[in-house]
Structure formats: structure tokens, C-alpha cells
Amino acid sequence: MYEKDGEKYFVVDSHTHYWDASPANWIAGQEQYAKGWIDCFHAYQSLGPPETHWSIEHFQKYSADDYTKDVFEDGHVDHAILQSTYLKDWYTTGFNDYDRNSEIAALNPGRMTVNGRWDPRDGDEGLKAFEEEHKKHHFKGVKLYTAEWKGDSRGWKLTDPEAYRYLEKTRELGITNVHLHKGPTVWPLDKDAFDVSDVDHAATDFPEINFIVEHVGLPRIEDFCFMATQEPNVYAGLSVVVGGLMFARPKFFAKVMGELLFWVGEDKITFGSDYGIWEPKWQVEGLVDWDYPNDDYSDYPRVTVDTKKKMLGLNAAKLYGIEVPAECQIADPAEPAAREDAELVAGSPA
Template sequence: MGNPLLDNLKNKHVITYISVIVRHWIAPPIPERQDTMWIRKTAKDKQAGEGTPIPTQIVSNEEIPPLPQTEDQKAVEQKIRELADQFASKLGITRREFLKTSGGMVTGFLAMNAIHGCAYKVTEDEALDEAAYLEGRPKNQFIFDAQTHHVKDSITGPMMFRKLTAKAGLNPALLDADLGRGTLHRGNFVKEIFFDSDTVMAIMTGATLGPPEHYALPAEEMVKTRDMVNAAAGSQRMLSHGLANPVEPSFVPEGMDWQVEELGIDGWKCYTGNPSGAWRMDDEAVAYPFFEKSLELGIKNISLHKGLPLPGRFESYFNVDDIMQAAKDFPDINFIIYHSGMKHMMTMIPPGESGIDEDGNLPWTTDLVRMQKENPDVTNVYAELGAVFGHSVVTHPEICGHLMGQLMDGFGPEKIIWGTDCIWWGSPQWLIEAFRRYQMPEELKDKYGYVDLTAADRELIFGRNIAGLYGVDIEAARTEIPGDSLSSMKSAYINEGPEPSNTQYGWVAV
């Protein structure tokens, strides 16, 4: 059986899509920074001879210009190297060797505390003694990443809209760019997610941007990754989204039937701000037939990219103002709001500015929290942390406090979902460690009434919440996964001496 969604779209929207992107996504042009050059983060780390276990500057995924390191970020990077020299000398190993150990990861958070204040629960003993690190590490923690990515094997350079970005002058460095074969593909995905991190389960997701032939990873490839990983493991380690675009007439019902019945998808991923056909969740003519058909097919989890808008006339479709009405009208569907609806990617906020006002307002995320508090009977909306937790934690730690404080206030720990948006940012292990160790700053607790995250809260957010939505039996998984083949392969990898990449696969400004 063919893919009717792909068959019907092959020629229909290619020209339209290109023109839409050129006119509304990359226009008006953003002035190129004259005082910086771009370099692959992997190339920068290679030049330095080593990477750092936590990022020390924002990494761009090629869509927008990365900002240069802030002075604080430079100080953190310098402090990491200073501490690593001290600790490596005591242990009789090189700094590069040390930075690839658990002590190297700990050193990253010691350096963050030294520059930003005590935002992380960490001790020097953990850096020097692996036993101390393991003693403080949560035992049998179930980490289920709700947002992971890789690209299809045919992509070895920038994707279509990123090439257009380069040609328009926003990022000329992309014109002849090579991703580095394999870095964003399936094999390295498995290593970064399952071997070099404590992630035990993950959802493969994607993006409906443009016609299907231009997707970074089509639904059939997403499902293929899920099935390959699960078959290799001998247990359920991955779920997979399908890709939903209700604007297309062929999607409801033909495209939906194909993805559910033929591919066996586990949930939907949507882009309401798709430049080739934007839509609103509260549109009764477009969205509601999609929701109704989803329930008919037994799909109850719909994840939506909200916030982090593409510039242009479709920006409003990334807003969160269409969520509550849809959630009220479809109480049997769980709406998982990726990026917690945050409007500003941290790369878009100049160094030294927080992007928030005196009241701690986070554009769109604060709106989402307010709407949830105004509608306490709505119990089917969830806030996901992909990208926004990681970007705020390394660039504007104050924003991280506002993000977590407001989500805890409006949604509670039961409605916050762990997601990382990796493999774009390398292995998620630094994010896992950051979330385990992050402590709400006292000044934010005093001024805004934010609360600390408890160990029980972190357990819910890390995995219990998303597992419950997808019907994953955590206790059964905890019994099955430690003895599966993927765990055996990971043990062999660790015993032979793990080689974490300590890098990210985007661009940095230098």
C-alpha cells in the first residue's frame, strides 16, 4: 500500500512551499554580524582538542544566527578548564581524559556554581571520586525522553529551508556545509541517547514543515528507528510519533489511516505554524475533524510545536492562545505542548538581557500558565521542556528559574513532561544531570513564591508522566530493560571505556 499523503503532495506544493519560505520565513533579512564568524561546534572542539561536558555557549541548529559567548559563559568555560586541570593532576590523567568522566560532568556544574551562584547541588568529592558520584546518583531512575530527533540518511548537508537561508545571506557559511556524515543520523542517535546518557526510553519525533518529501525525517523512517531499536533491545525502548498536517485534504482520513494502520504510530506530532499551511487548534473546520478521527483510530496523545516561531506572517500560529478551547472540546485527547510554548529561543535574546520583565513574564509560556490556572478543570494539557530548559540553563539561568517556577505553579509536577530536543544538542546526559541537580534560586523563591523541585517531582517529570500518557508500565519496564540486549551492549561499551562526544552538532559564533 502506498503512502497517499506523499503521493498526493509530491507536485502540489513544492513551488508554493519554496515561495512561502523565501517570502515569509527568511524575509525580511536579518543583518549578518560583522564581528563574528561561524564554526561547527564539533570543529571548535576539535581545534581545542576537547569539548566540555556541558555547553558553554548557545549552539544554533542552522536556522538562526548563534550569538557569541557572553562574558559569563566565557568565565564558565575557563573555570571548567581550570578545575579540570586541578582534578586531572590529582588523578594522574590528562585534562581531556578527565573531561570525559563523570568527574568531568560534575566539574561543569561546579564551574556554573562558581560563576552564577549555587544553582546546582554538587560537591567537589564527586569530581574526584567516582564512588562519591555514584553514591549521590539517583538509583533506578526512569528517564523517558518525549522529544528526540535525527535526520534521514539522505541528508548530508543543510536541509532545504536552511539552504535558502544561506542563499539569502543570513548564513553564507551554510552554502557548502557538510553535517559530518553520521553525526545526525540513526547510528549516532542510538549512541548519544542510549549509550552516553541515562535515558531508558524515548519518543522519536519530527517536523511537518513543507511537503512530506522535504521532511527531515518522514513518518516511515521515524517508525523504522523505533522498530529497529526495539528489535535490537528485545524490549520496548522507543515509541514513534506520526506526522500530522490536517490542512492537507488527503490527510484526513487517508493519511491518518495509513500512519496508524500501516505504520502503527503511537501518537501525533503537529506544527500549527507550518508555512505551507498554518492552522489553529480551535479551528472547528480544520482541527476538529483531525481530533475526532484520532479518537476513532485510538490515538489520544497529540504533541504540538508551540512557541519558538519561525519569523514571518505565520508567527501567530505558534502562539498558545488556541489550546484551551480545543482541550475543553476534546477532553479525551492529551495535548502535549512542546517547548512549553516559550516564544523566545535563547539565541534570539542579546547577551546581558533576560528577555523578561520585572514580573518574570516569559512571553507565551506565562500566558499558557495563566490560562491553565484560569481553567483548573482542564486536565489534559501538558507542558514539555525540550530546548527551553537546556537553552535557559546555559545562557540565562534566571529564565530557567522562572520557567520551572511558573510551570510548577500552573501545571504542577504531574503535568510537566521531560523532553530534550536531542540529538540536535548532542547527548542529553548534561541536561539530565542539570535537571537532577538544579536548585531554585533563593531570591526567586522569596520574590515570586516559586517552590523547590522535590525528588518525587523530578521522578514524575523525568518519566512517570509521559509513561502514564502512553500506557507504559514503568515497573514492568524496570524489570525488563536492565536485562535486555541494549543494556548489555551499553555495559560492554562502558566497560571498554566510554567515549562521550562532549559536543553538539550545530554552529557557534566565535
């Protein structure tokens, strides 16, 4: 829990990782891709404050103790959600698969949620495996990587017929949260495979599922905002937005946040540090202190303490059924993704 100026913030970091990208985990013959991937991630870390930068060796494989200290002890996080990313074409045991993530979750009981994943290119066998995994782990969410390479395939779309089969199974199993990487390209993946254009089609057809678009489709921020405002079950995940822009590009950060607040609304924005690319401590503290830099941004919604409480934890807590202490709640919070409350711009005249 983070406290500032008498206000208490319950923090849910809804986008974290516990990866192993060390050379020992690189698949023979795929080293250039395994190395290029983690080097690209490491370059993104340079967008944060200099004192938070890690050596490449530490960045490739940090320990469970590092995670616990950086996220929970120092990072002000009350509950963390681990997103599973496999990339098993490049990493022998995967980049950070469910089994690896479960190890660290076991060390922090009650404080972590581990999400599953699926890939529609795995066909019938993958569908059966996903169902069996859910029976064992009771997933509340999944993380999808539409740009992930698999054999000769260099990505897929939510609108693919096979993807719809998996979404139907996700709905059938009662899994309500689907996180999508739709944002900056990570080498060597293809930019077009991260496009947000397939999200609204699926969101309309699966209204029972919340689609949390991580990285808000950057650099396609306008495309995302205009799509998300019409789809009440589409959320904006702030991973990369805060870590990548708040320190390095403060003016652009203000524009992105303003667009999100204007079109998507404060009830549909969730915080994610994207650890271990960036540590949550400076992001949480910076977001609590943040406001627009000047009157040039006066046509965007104002940012209040309640706005920040929702974004930092309350919205994600509702999506995942996480209990929030009474002292961190706000008066009469709006329900996220309520269809009857959806409108083009909050408070706009009819």
C-alpha cells in the first residue's frame, strides 16, 4: 500500500513478468532471436530513470528474491498479476511460462495471480491442454501474444476462426480477463501483428470477456482510443505508457494519458509496471504525483485522487475479484465496463 498526503492507494500491478532469458535458456540455432528479444527489452529500460537501470546480465535473469523486493517490499504493490509469455521457439523452457511463474507465486501466497495463455495455432491438442490446465489452476485471466512466432507462422489475429474457438472455450470456462500485447514492436516480431484492429470485432462478439489491451496499442493511440470508447469491455493497460513515457517523454505521456482519460475513461484504465523492464516504485510514486504540465492540456479531463486510485488498483481489483481494504476505497465508485454507462465522451451533451 502506498500512502501520500494522507491518501492510501491500493496498488495492483496487473502486468509483471518473471522471465529467464539467460544464454543457458536459448535454443540452439535461435540464439540471434533470443538475444535480440531480450536486448530490445533492455533498451526499453533505458527510458526509465538512470538510477533504475540494470546490467544486461541481471536483466536476462533476475531472482525470485529480486522480484519480491522490487515489486512488494520497495515497489508499493499490494497484489501482482504475472502474465505468461512462452516464446518456446527461442527459449528452451519458455520466456516465462506458467510453471516458472507459479514458483514465485508460491513464495508470495495471497499476493499474486498467475495468468494462463493459449495459442490458436496449437489446434485441438492445445484446446484440450488449455482446458486441463484450467481445471488444475483455475485461471482468472490469460495473456495472448498475437505476434509470437510459431514455426513458419509470424503471428495470428483474434478474428481468426481458430482464435474464436479458443475464445469460446475461454468464455465457457468462465475466464473473464484476456490481456493482449498490442503495442510497441519487440524485435524480431512484426509491427503489424500487434495492430489493435482485430480487438473490437472480438470484443463485440464476446461481451462477457474483458479485453485488457496492454500498452494501449502504442504507437496507434488514436486507433485504440476510438475503438475502446465504443467497446465497454475493452480496457487500457498502462504498461509501457508509464514506464516508457512518464520519465523519458513527459509531454507525450501527458497527451497519451489525456487521450485515454477523455475517450476510454478513468474506470477502464489499469496500471502495469511491466516488471522487470521497469520497477514499479518510481512509476507508482510518479503517477500519484502526476498532473498535466500546463494549460495546453486543458481540454482533457482533470486528474483527481480518485482517478489515480482507480487506475493504480481499484479497476484491476474489480476485474480480478481482489479484496481492497476499506481505507483504500473511494466513495461510490463506478462499476467498470458497465454497458449502460457507456457513452462517447463522459458528460457530453446529447
